[in-house]
Structure formats: structure tokens, C-alpha cells
Amino acid sequence: MxxxxxxxxDRGGDTEKITINLGYVDLGRVDLLVQEGFYSNRTDFIRTAIRNQLAAHADAVTQSIVRHxxxxxxxxxxxxxxxxxxxxxxxxxxxxxxxxxxxxxxxxxxxxxxxxxxxxxxxxxxxxxxxxxxxxxxx
Structure with missing residues (x-):
């Protein structure tokens, strides 16, 4: 099977919605980066941050998938x-x-x-x- x-x-039509709590200062920094044009919106920033972290830990994820x-x-x-x-x-x-x-x-x-x-x-x-x-x- x-x-x-x-x-x-990595990108597709099917997504799952998640909710996060973020401090006001961090949220302000995100909004500043959006305002300065580094990201199109907050979601774009969060997705990019998550993808960067997944890429940084790709070997660990792969090893865990094999191990389990x-x-x-x-x-x-x-x-x-x-x-x-x-x-x-x-x-x-x-x-x-x-x-x-x-x-x-x-x-x-x-x-x-x-x-x-x-x-x-x-x-x-x-x-x-x-x-x-x-x-x-x-x-």
C-alpha cells in the first residue's frame, strides 16, 4: 500500500489553520517588517519563519521520521x-x-x-x- x-x-491549496499568541513587542516588529515591505502581511512573515526553521532542522526531521x-x-x-x-x-x-x-x-x-x-x-x-x-x- x-x-x-x-x-x-510545500505550498498548496490544503492548509490547516493554527492560532498563536505573540507578545506586543514581537507583533510590532513583525508589523514593522510588513510596513517596510519585507513581507506582504503577517501571515507571509509567519509562514516564512516556519519554513526557515523547518529547513534548519530538516536533517533532524528526516532522522525522526525514519526512527519512528x-x-x-x-x-x-x-x-x-x-x-x-x-x-x-x-x-x-x-x-x-x-x-x-x-x-x-x-x-x-x-x-x-x-x-x-x-x-x-x-x-x-x-x-x-x-x-x-x-x-x-x-x-
């Missing part, structure tokens, strides 16, 4: 994938850095029969019913 893993682009046997990028789990896992008498430990998606036609029963655990550093997209059924297995 590893042919079902896609590398996510995580899949990097977009990982889709279809109903057919999970039915094949069930037919083989196997169970999944889903471990993704990026985005893990479980198809909307996967029933809670099938998910419970085939998924032992889910660890996603990023985002998990699945129906509310599926997330509720798997709540005890999501870390």
Missing part, C-alpha cells in the same frame, strides 16, 4: 485498502507526518476491525462518526 503515499507540496517509521506526505486509506487488510488478517498502525485521509465510505466497523492505532502529526481527515469510533486509538 505504500504506492498510495503522495508527497505533499512514519510516512511523510499524504496517505489515503480507501475502503478497498482496509478490506484487503482485513482479508489478509492484518491490522494497521497508521503513522503519518502530513495528512492522513480515511475515505468517507469506510464504516466504523471496518475501521475498528483493521486499525490498531493512528498517530498523525499534521491532520487526520475522516468522518466524525469514524473519528468517534476510533477515539481510543487516536494518539
Amino acid at each position: 505504500s504506492d498510495n503515499v503522495l508527497k505533499l507540496r 517509521t512514519l510516512e511523510l506526505g499524504l496517505r489515503d486509506y480507501s475502503r478497498a485498502d482496509l478490506e484487503a487488510v482485513k482479508a489478509a488478517g492484518e491490522r494497521l498502525q497508521i503513522r503519518v507526518v502530513g495528512l492522513a485521509r480515511i475515505a468517507p465510505d469506510v464504516s466504523p466497523e471496518l475501521a475498528l476491525d483493521t486499525i490498531d492505532s493512528i498517530t498523525v502529526l499534521g491532520a487526520l481527515q475522516a468522518s466524525a462518526e469514524l473519528k468517534s469510533a476510533l477515539a481510543g486509538r487516536i494518539r
Whole structure:
């Protein structure tokens, strides 16, 4: 099933919103850089800062992904994938850095029969019913 893993682009249409608290002085410095034209807006500054930090720690991230046997990028789990896992008498430990998606036609029963655990550093997209059924297995 590893042919079902896609590398996510660094920039894309799918994003996750985060909220941060920033001190007034730091916020003023960001606004000053925006005003001076170094960045188009606060979001541009924050994205650039995050990308710079990720680039600075790229080796550590790569080593951690290998050490923890995580899949990097977009990982889709279809109903057919999970039915094949069930037919083989196997169970999944889903471990993704990026985005893990479980198809909307996967029933809670099938998910419970085939998924032992889910660890996603990023985002998990699945129906509310599926997330509720798997709540005890999501870390």
C-alpha cells in the first residue's frame, strides 16, 4: 500500500489553520517588517519563519521520521485498502507526518476491525462518526 503515499507540496491549496499568541513587542516588529515591505502581511512573515526553521532542522526531521517509521506526505486509506487488510488478517498502525485521509465510505466497523492505532502529526481527515469510533486509538 505504500504506492498510495503522495508527497505533499510545500505550498498548496490544503492548509490547516493554527492560532498563536505573540507578545506586543514581537507583533510590532513583525508589523514593522510588513510596513517596510519585507513581507506582504503577517501571515507571509509567519509562514516564512516556519519554513526557515523547518529547513534548519530538516536533517533532524528526516532522522525522526525514519526512527519512528512514519510516512511523510499524504496517505489515503480507501475502503478497498482496509478490506484487503482485513482479508489478509492484518491490522494497521497508521503513522503519518502530513495528512492522513480515511475515505468517507469506510464504516466504523471496518475501521475498528483493521486499525490498531493512528498517530498523525499534521491532520487526520475522516468522518466524525469514524473519528468517534476510533477515539481510543487516536494518539
